[in-house]
Amino acid sequence: MCQGIACPGEKNGVEFNEHFYVADLVVDNNKIIGVEGIDRRTTESQIVVSPQVVLATGGGLNFYQLSSNATSSTADGLAMALRVGAQLHNMEFVQYHPLGLAHNGIQFPEPVINAGAQLFNSNNERFMLTIDKQNAEQVSRDVLSIEIEKQRQNGQKVYIDFSHVPEEQKSTCAEAELIAKTYTSLALYKDRFEIAPSAHYLIGGILVNENCQVMTSNAVIEGLYAVGECASAGVHGANRLGGNSLVETLVFGRHAATQLKKLIWKTMSLRLITAQFQK
């Protein structure tokens, strides 16, 4: 997806700097006027002046002990916004992924459940059968996460077992096989893997209005926008359907860009008119 955005962007003159790490927003007179950060190659600090800044730094759930997020996902954007007075909204709405590896949070994809993977506790009980006899593990993300956590809080470990996956379903488990190979020394169809719910998606975040502008409790912070998982646009309510990130990333990303384009045109036209009057 990044390639899909970067290539047309570069063709249209957008400059990308993947080595620039933003440390903070620069504020003047309650208005955002740019960002400061460091170039990770040279460790030189830099200030980028811009009258409009869009935060798109992701959900940042790597601060949880167990998280499926990348190590770079450190909630920087949320912290920066908070420091300039933004409201962080619904921060308790965190979605957990039920199938995180217990030692590092990396998740097995959920389709492995439909393919036939089963969950057991330390007593070798397939505990989900006592919760939902008909569907067993084939319940929603939240129900499964809650039941796994209940087991763990009762002193049980929870394991996922792929040995019952029928031959014709094994292609669905190809990604799980790669995860097992990369992050464990166990064999997918022979061994059981200890799992635990892993912090996966931040539904809340930086409060924005319908134009993606960052809000304090009652006003817009001039010059600051937020899109994607770091923003709380309210589209998911208190929970989110898996696979639904495109709304916050692409739809709101485009919406913010459209607003900014209009604003830039307006500012440029005003400057032209003023210049003509001055002549």
Ligand SMILES: Cc1cc2nc3c(=O)[nH]c(=O)nc-3n(C[C@H](O)[C@H](O)[C@H](O)COP(=O)(O)OP(=O)(O)OC[C@H]3O[C@@H](n4cnc5c(N)ncnc54)[C@H](O)[C@@H]3O)c2cc1C
């Ligand atoms: C394992 C996994 C699987 C997923 N699967 C799906 C799926 O199947 N379908 C779906 O819809 N969603 C899925 N999601 C959720 C989806 O990937 C995210 O919601 C989405 O990528 C968020 O996009 P974003 O652009 O807001 O943030 P990100 O994609 O997290 O990008 C944020 C970027 O900002 C950079 N950044 C952060 N801080 C700074 C800083 N201080 N300075 C400079 N750069 C910074 C980060 O390095 C990163 O490149 C999954 C998430 C995970 C973790």
